[in-house]
Amino acid sequence: MPAEQLEQLAQDLVARAMHAGATAADVVVREGEEFSATVRLGRIESVKEAASKALGLRVFMGTRSASSYSADFSRPSLERLMERTLSMARVTSEDPAAGLPEAAQLGRYEGDLQLYFPDVAKLPTEERLGWARRAEEAALAVDPRIKNSEGASFEASVGRKIYATSTGFLGSYPSSYCGLSVVPVAVNGGATMQRDYWYSVARQASDLESPESVGRKAAERALRRLGARKIHTCQVPVIFDAETARSLVGHIFEAVRGDSIYRSASFLAGKLHERVAGENITVLDDGLRPGGFGSRPFDDEGIASSKTTVIEKGKLENYLLNIYSARKLSLRTTGNASRGVAGPPAVGPKNFYLEPGPSSLQEMLRSVKNGLYVTELIGFGVNIVTGDYSRGAAGMWIENGELAYPVEEVTIAGRLPEMLKHIAIIGSELEFRSALASPPLLVEGLTVAGL
Numbered sequence: 001m002p003a004e005q006l007e008q009l010a011q012d013l014v015a016r017a018m019h020a021g022a023t024a025a026d027v028v029v030r031e032g033e034e035f036s037a038t039v040r041l042g043r044i045e046s047v048k049e050a051a052s053k054a055l056g057l058r059v060f061m062g063t064r065s066a067s068s069y070s071a072d073f074s075r076p077s078l079e080r081l082m083e084r085t086l087s088m089a090r091v092t093s094e095d096p097a098a099g100l101p102e103a104a105q106l107g108r109y110e111g112d113l114q115l116y117f118p119d120v121a122k123l124p125t126e127e128r129l130g131w132a133r134r135a136e137e138a139a140l141a142v143d144p145r146i147k148n149s150e151g152a153s154f155e156a157s158v159g160r161k162i163y164a165t166s167t168g169f170l171g172s173y174p175s176s177y178c179g180l181s182v183v184p185v186a187v188n189g190g191a192t193m194q195r196d197y198w199y200s201v202a203r204q205a206s207d208l209e210s211p212e213s214v215g216r217k218a219a220e221r222a223l224r225r226l227g228a229r230k231i232h233t234c235q236v237p238v239i240f241d242a243e244t245a246r247s248l249v250g251h252i253f254e255a256v257r258g259d260s261i262y263r264s265a266s267f268l269a270g271k272l273h274e275r276v277a278g279e280n281i282t283v284l285d286d287g288l289r290p291g292g293f294g295s296r297p298f299d300d301e302g303i304a305s306s307k308t309t310v311i312e313k314g315k316l317e318n319y320l321l322n323i324y325s326a327r328k329l330s331l332r333t334t335g336n337a338s339r340g341v342a343g344p345p346a347v348g349p350k351n352f353y354l355e356p357g358p359s360s361l362q363e364m365l366r367s368v369k370n371g372l373y374v375t376e377l378i379g380f381g382v383n384i385v386t387g388d389y390s391r392g393a394a395g396m397w398i399e400n401g402e403l404a405y406p407v408e409e410v411t412i413a414g415r416l417p418e419m420l421k422h423i424a425i426i427g428s429e430l431e432f433r434s435a436l437a438s439p440p441l442l443v444e445g446l447t448v449a450g451l
Contacts, residue, residue, distance in 0.1 A: 001031060001053070001073075003160055003172055009055070009073060010164035015081050015364035016167050017059050022089070024060040024100050025166045027342055028300065029053070031413040032159025033121070039132040040151035044163040047125075056341030059085050062093045069341040078086075100301065105333070106169045107304035114291040116174040117204030120157045123178075128154045131180055131211045138215025139184040145226065146219050148185035150195060151442035155179045156205075166253040169302035177293075178205050182215050186415050194228065194406075196376075201289045201433055215443035221375070224396065228406035231397065231450040237371040238412060238446045239364055239398070242429060244374045245438035247391075250417055252283060253436065255385045256310055257347045258325025258336075267387035267417055268316060276316045280357065285320060287335065287350030294435030300339035305350065308334045312423075320348050352370040353437040357426030365441050366423050372448050373398055374412065387416040393448075412451040419443050 001009075010027040018027040021318030031053040038045045055078075058067040066088035070081045137150035155178065162172040181199035198218035200209035220296075240248060260266040269278060289295050296305050301323050309317050322327070322345050323339035338348025365373065378392030390413045396403040427440035 003162070006031060006160065006162045007099060007170060007172055009162070010162050011170060013055070013057060013078055013082065014164050014166050016079075017057065017086065018081060020086055021042075021061070022059040022086060022166070026058050026100060027164050028339055029162040030159060030341055032157055034155075034157045035125075035128065036155040037129055037132060038151045038153045039129060039136060041134060041149055042136070044129065047129075051127075054341040057081055057085050058097060058130060059089050059345065061086070061089045063096055063098050064092045065095070065098045065344070066092055067343055083190050084215070089137050097324050099323070100165055100167050100305060101323050101333070103167045106165075106167065106302045106426070108171050108298040108302075109305045110297070110318040111286060112290075113288065113295045113297060114203060115295060116176045117160070118176075119205045120156050120178050123156065123205050128156065131208075132182075134211035135182040135215040135218075135272050136164045136179055136184075138212040139219040140183050142216055142219035143186070143223055144167055145186050145223060146184050147187045147190060148193075150183035150185060152182035152215075153180070159191060162303060163298070163300065171302065173297055173300050176203055178202055178208060180208055180211060180214055182218045182220045184215075184219045186219070186226050188226040189365045192226060194222055194225035195342065196225055199433075202294075208344050225394070225406045225408070228331055228394065228408035229397075231407055231448065233447070233449045233451065235447050237368050237424070237442055237444050238448065239368065239371065239373045239440060239442045240419050241361075241375050242427070242431060242438060242440050243419075245354075245441040246434070247377055248419070248441065249283070249352065249438040250376070250436050251382055251384065252354075252420070253320070253349050253352050255416070256316070256320050258319050258321035258329060259347055260384060261319050262325055262328040262373055262443065265385050267385065271316050273317065274316055275314050276417070277311055278312040278423055279314045279356065280426060281314050281423060282309070282355040283353070284308070285334070285336070285350050285352045289351045289432070292351040292432060292435070294352065296350070299337040299344045301337040303333055303335035303337065306335055310352075320347055320349070349416065349435045351432060351435055351437070351440055352430075353432070354426070354427050354441070355428065356430040356439040359425050359427055361427055361429060361440050364440060365398060365403065366426055367425060367442070368398045369400060370394075370414075371398045372402060372407060372410070382416070389414045389419065408418060413447045414443070414445075419446070
């Protein structure tokens with residue numbers, strides 16, 4: 001459907017809800033096309049191509065609210081949707097924090113955030129499958145020990161999002177995404193197998209790494225895991241590579257979400273304007289980064305996108321908030337409302353990242369006499385309420401500043417409040433592969449539990 005038609009549909013449904021008795025209403029519409037394919041050992045295992053559309057309606061009756069959604073855009077279906085949603089709103093509990101933003105708070109970024117590129121949609125199916133085949137072939141050709149593959153995948157999506165409110169906001173924007181990945185299996189002497197992966201993601205197809213580069217890197221990562229050892233329990237510096245450091249940044253995000261704060265379900269609750277990390281730590285949430293996977297002209301409540309400093313030189317400056325959590329905490333929204341078509345807005349990241357430092361990864365490794373370089377984290381042993389941290393891990397042992405041998409079946413343990421204060425070195429390499437990003441991080445004094 002043309003964007004103008006979707007926008008008119010959203011506005012009309014808002015108007016009908018208001019005419020039927022709602023005191024406020026908003027509508028979010030999503031429409032898009034998705035493609036995914038997997039190739040294994042040169043043969044196509046799966047191909048999926050789908051178009052979808054969905055609409056979510058939220059209505060308010062004073063401080064009571066309800067929401068519902070539908071994939072049927074016919075007028076009779078939307079009339080039934082509106083009637084059911086209004087009926088639900090009349091019987092829900094009152095909530096003084098519920099409601100839309102004030103009209104004066106609404107807005108949007110008018111510049112080009114480079115969220116949509118037509119080459120993603122124009123890429124032929126055969127070429128998409130060809131990228132996956134080339135990545136897998138490149139991985140298998142690296143070394144005779146790469147004997148198998150769990151497959152290579154290519155995915156792509158294009159879509160549009162529309163948001164309309166009874167307070168006068170109407171906005172929409174298109175977006176595109178594509179990704180390529182491969183998972184080779186290395187075999188050492190017929191007895192030991194190790195798998196690893198690599199991938200590339202981008203807003204436009206021409207920005208993807210070449211399939212050959214993705215395949216080679218995936219194979220090299222699998223090969224370096226052969227002959228992995230177990231180690232004795234010790235307390236050593238731990239370097240998290242950029243992929244695993246991103247999960248640490250994710251824990252910070254979970255701890256500064258407004259809903260975690262007003263529920264007192266975060267180790268950072270009550271810490272606003274206090275020092276919570278080392279002075280070398282600055283964490284930002286930037287919704288205006290061109291091409292960013294979390295960039296957008298406005299959030300899912302119609303608040304103009306912006307850049308928020310979360311931690312500045314170790315000091316907690318802001319929580320991340322939508323309208324509801326901002327009212328619960330008597331603060332101002334940071335424009336972090338994130339909503340699907342079902343349910344009320346949650347708090348989500350824009351481009352949430354830890355600022356890079358001056359040191360290359362090689363310099364970080366050279367600074368460690370004995371320690372662990374982490375390339376994979378396993379499990380979910382993290383408690384955001386208490387800050388307790390325990391994750392299974394695999395990686396490489398560091399001896400005298402060099403990677404010595406692969407390590408597996410270890411557990412890294414610590415506490416997030418102390419870990420944030422003991423990030424001794426921050427790497428210089430920062431690459432955005434999702435809405436969360438981090439350079440490599442060296443954390444001192446963690447317990448690595450093994451034998």
